[in-house]
Amino acid sequence: MSAASAPYDVIIVGAGLGGGIAAGLLAAAGQRVLILERGRDLRYRDIPTDHLRHHRLSLYGDNTTLDPAGHPRVFVDPAGRARTVLPHEADYNNNALTVGGGARVWGMQAWRFHPDDFRMASRYGTPVGSSLADWPISYADLAPFYERAEHEIGVAGDHASTRYAPRERAYPLPPVPLSPTGAWLARGADTLGWSHFTPPLAVNTVPYHGRAACVQCRQCIGFACPTDARNGSHNTLLPRALATRRCTLVTRAHVARVITDAAGRATGVEYFAPTAPDSAQTARRTAHAKTIILAGGAIETARLLLLSASPQHPHGLGNHSDHVGRHLQGHYYPVVSGLLPPGVENPNLGPGVCLATTQFNHGNPGVIGGAMLANDFVKLPIIFWRSHLPPDLPRWGLANKRAMRDLYLRGIDLRGPVQEIPSPDSRVTLDPTVRDRFGLPVARLSGTTHPETVRTAEFIRARAEEWLRAAGAERVWSSPMDLHLSASQHQAGTARLAADPRDGVTDPFGRVHGHDNLWITDGSLHVTNGGFNPALTIMALAFRAAEKILRQ
Numbered sequence: 273m274s275a276a277s278a279p280y281d282v283i284i285v286g287a288g289l290g291g292g293i294a295a296g297l298l299a300a301a302g303q304r305v306l307i308l309e310r311g312r313d314l315r316y317r318d319i320p321t322d323h324l325r326h327h328r329l330s331l332y333g334d335n336t337t338l339d340p341a342g343h344p345r346v347f348v349d350p351a352g353r354a355r356t357v358l359p360h361e362a363d364y365n366n367n368a369l370t371v372g373g374g375a376r377v378w379g380m381q382a383w384r385f386h387p388d389d390f391r392m393a394s395r396y397g398t399p400v401g402s403s404l405a406d407w408p409i410s411y412a413d414l415a416p417f418y419e420r421a422e423h424e425i426g427v428a429g430d431h432a433s434t435r436y437a438p439r440e441r442a443y444p445l446p447p448v449p450l451s452p453t454g455a456w457l458a459r460g461a462d463t464l465g466w467s468h469f470t471p472p473l474a475v476n477t478v479p480y481h482g483r484a485a486c487v488q489c490r491q492c493i494g495f496a497c498p499t500d501a502r503n504g505s506h507n508t509l510l511p512r513a514l515a516t517r518r519c520t521l522v523t524r525a526h527v528a529r530v531i532t533d534a535a536g537r538a539t540g541v542e543y544f545a546p547t548a549p550d551s552a553q554t555a556r557r558t559a560h561a562k563t564i565i566l567a568g569g570a571i572e573t574a575r576l577l578l579l580s581a582s583p584q585h586p587h588g589l590g591n592h593s594d595h596v597g598r599h600l601q602g603h604y605y606p607v608v609s610g611l612l613p614p615g616v617e618n619p620n621l622g623p624g625v626c627l628a629t630t631q632f633n634h635g636n637p638g639v640i641g642g643a644m645l646a647n648d649f650v651k652l653p654i655i656f657w658r659s660h661l662p663p664d665l666p667r668w669g670l671a672n673k674r675a676m677r678d679l680y681l682r683g684i685d686l687r688g689p690v691q692e693i694p695s696p697d698s699r700v701t702l703d704p705t706v707r708d709r710f711g712l713p714v715a716r717l718s719g720t721t722h723p724e725t726v727r728t729a730e731f732i733r734a735r736a737e738e739w740l741r742a743a744g745a746e747r748v749w750s751s752p753m754d755l756h757l758s759a760s761q762h763q764a765g766t767a768r769l770a771a772d773p774r775d776g777v778t779d780p781f782g783r784v785h786g787h788d789n790l791w792i793t794d795g796s797l798h799v800t801n802g803g804f805n806p807a808l809t810i811m812a813l814a815f816r817a818a819e820k821i822l823r824q
């Protein structure tokens with residue numbers, strides 16, 4: 273209650289990756305900040321390690337969602353059939369709902385986008401039916417903020433990454449070690465004449481910022497880190513914000529709408545929060561500030577803009593040109609599996625990813641864009657059983673048991689986040705009937721990405737097969753890609769940056785067009801999502817937006 277009545281300069285919706293960064297910068301600069309986060313502030317011991325309920329395999333639930341039944345979404349499949357989905361179901365397109373957001377349990381790949389990722393339409397044209405566009409900023413505009421994110425969050429990397437993205441300063445942490453599988457893959461890439469290096473990961477390979485180094489445990493991606501070596505805003509910028517005593521974090525606080533005045537200025541937010549710390553009962557509250565920042569992730573930020581419709585803005589905030597919620601994208605992920613030859617063993621130690629090539633991000637004949645390719649994260653036995661056994665093996669019985677024993681340490685997978693060609697029909701809208709526990713219309717996800725994406729993904733799948741074969745894999749297998757909506761954990765694009773208000777939702781810094789003091793610092797801003805994991809770009813944009821807010 274006191275949080276709501278105190279005077280604030282800034283309210284931030286969502287204490288995830290982008291929201292935590294904005295909080296850190298603004299509080300350090302003297303701003304009084306209120307962060308409203310709908311999840312809880314989970315300690316290591318609060319995030320269960322059940323192999324069937326976590327963020328990489330959420331068969332029966334996940335390990336961060338509070339009250340899953342109270343937060344459904346509606347998913348519409350490509351045939352137009354709508355159904356209600358819960359957070360642990362694949363079509364929900366979930367990220368972790370907790371302080372830290374997705375980065376509380378992420379795989380930590382912290383890539384800069386390629387310079388050409390910012391000028392996709394100029395380089396490839398705009399395919400009919402797609403919404404492929406250039407960013408209103410260039411790689412050079414973002415480079416200083418990439419560097420800042422790498423140093424303030426903590427990224428371990430190999431300077432050879434300058435091969436695709438120029439950089440001035442070395443990474444603050446040495447790269448993750450090359451495993452025997454990584455060395456084997458490197459020899460395969462050499463045979464093909466492909467460049468390769470150790471991918472950048474936001475992990476403490478040595479102690480950094482007062483926290484310990486990674487111990488390479490086997491329960492990595494999808495779980496909390498036992499040594500707190502996994503870096504995100506939750507253990508860097510956010511604690512720094514709270515330490516200033518100018519920042520208040522309220523958890524289990526679900527923001528329902530942004531309040532605007534007749535002139536379009538955001539004056540505050542309405543939110544639901546428990547009536548007492550451990551109470552299941554909630555009450556509707558309001559809080560006011562001079563600046564409002566939305567950082568709820570690409571799906572929930574779009575939903576919030578739409579939920580905040582007013583008589584002056586009947587279609588939602590920032591939705592003057594009907595872009596809010598459109599261009600929803602993630603990455604297509606072709607996965608190619610293989611069996612290592614005798615004598616090469618996959619130690620399956622965390623984080624697991626240790627060799628990548630950016631040979632195919634651009635310049636691929638006949639297709640648009642491409643992807644970085646790398647070996648996969650450390651794999652739980654149940655994930656190996658479920659998705660990576662050779663397709664002709666029986667799923668049960670003695671033969672399967674033998675295969676699990678004999679092949680688990682011989683499995684190898686390559687995967688690559690294929691840059692999507694966005695479609696305006698891949699979108700978030702408000703569902704007309706289904707409501708969440710607060711009575712608010714839930715996000716309705718519909719459409720597919722553009723078909724050109726499938727062609728690029730098939731090209732990348734073929735390159736991954738070629739790599740495993742050249743390295744000497746005993747067997748190689750994979751499945752063809754199909755057209756679908758893929759927002760998922762890399763969700764982006766629903767409030768894209770644009771210099772001209774007719775082309776997007778925010779200005780080139782992330783300020784919502786038409787609303788001077790309303791900002792966004794999450795994946796919604798991405799015009800395109802690069803052929804790389806997106807989080808470092810989300811962070812760089814958040815640093816840039818927060819600096820701009822302070823300058824004015």
Ligand SMILES: Cc1cc2nc3c(=O)[nH]c(=O)nc-3n(C[C@H](O)[C@H](O)[C@H](O)COP(=O)(O)OP(=O)(O)OC[C@H]3O[C@@H](n4cnc5c(N)ncnc54)[C@H](O)[C@@H]3O)c2cc1C
Pocket residue numbers: 285286287288289290291308309310311327328366367368369370371372373374375376377378379380381382383493494525526527528567568569570572573576761762763793794795796805806807808810
């Ligand atoms: C298992 C896993 C592995 C991943 N691996 C990688 C990787 O290796 N590399 C990479 O680049 N990315 C990875 N990601 C994705 C990455 O975590 C996300 O891209 C990133 O966290 C998105 O940042 P964001 O600021 O847009 O949103 P988030 O970090 O998702 O934060 C949004 C926050 O807002 C809160 N919120 C939403 N709506 C409301 C509301 N109405 N009121 C109050 N609070 C609200 C949410 O609870 C959440 O905490 C991974 C994600 C997962 C789950």
